[in-house]
Amino acid sequence: MNFGKIDKKDYLIPPFAFFYFYLVFAAAFHLPTVSRQELFHSRIASWAGVLLCLAGLLLLLLSLISFGRSFRVGIDQTHPDKLVTTGIFAFSRNPIYVAFASVLMGQFLLFSNWILLVYLxxxxxxxxxxxxxxxxxxxxxxxxxxxEYCTRVSRYL
Known part of the structure; x- marks a missing residue:
């Protein structure tokens, strides 16, 4: 794992990620939180949020399966593997990032807090x-x- 070896600013990510997870759990389980102000409350948006979260998790699973043994975290210049262009990578060059964004969008639609919007x-x-x-x-x-792969497959969707 090359976390932080290429860009030292990567070390700023974990504290913000832990705070984000706390905010989501606080909203879900009514724990103390920074803000309970909701930007909107809609049953339709909540169900859309659930569906986006599930779709994101499924996409993440398909991405990991498609990656197989080639999975890396960050840019691994010391152990490069073959370019993965099959499976879900035949439809998106970055399905893991699309999956994470889908889950974050889904969580925002579920808990519509302004802090989650900033995080998104x-x-x-x-x-x-x-x-x-x-x-x-x-x-x-x-x-x-x-x-050639870039000409066949879009960056995100």
């Missing part, structure tokens, strides 16, 4: 930042093979 927006920005870093590495490492 920040996460989308961070995911895109990481995807850009990974794409730069993949282009350099796999060259034409990756370029």
């Amino acid at each position: 927006l920040a996460a989308i920005w961070l995911f895109h930042r990481q995807v850009s870093r990974e794409e730069q590495y993949l282009r350099g490492h796999y060259g034409q093979q990756y370029s």
Whole structure:
């Protein structure tokens, strides 16, 4: 795992992630939290949130299955493996990030707290930042093979 070896700002992620998980559990189990203010309350939005969470978890599972033994966290320059372009990666170049974004969006629709909205927006920005870093590495490492893959498969959806 190369967490923090390439970009030291990665060490800022865990405290924010733990706080996020606490906010979600606090909303779900009525624990003390920073804010209980809901931006909206809708049964339809809540069910859409549940469906997005389930879809995100399914997409994450399919991504891990498709990755197989090639799974890496971050950019692993010391142990590169073959470029994975099959399974769910035949439909999206970044299904894990799409899965995480789906779960975060679903949680926001369920608990519509302004703090979760800030987290959702920040996460989308961070995911895109990481995807850009990974794409730069993949282009350099796999060259034409990756370029051809990019023309066949969209970045996210």
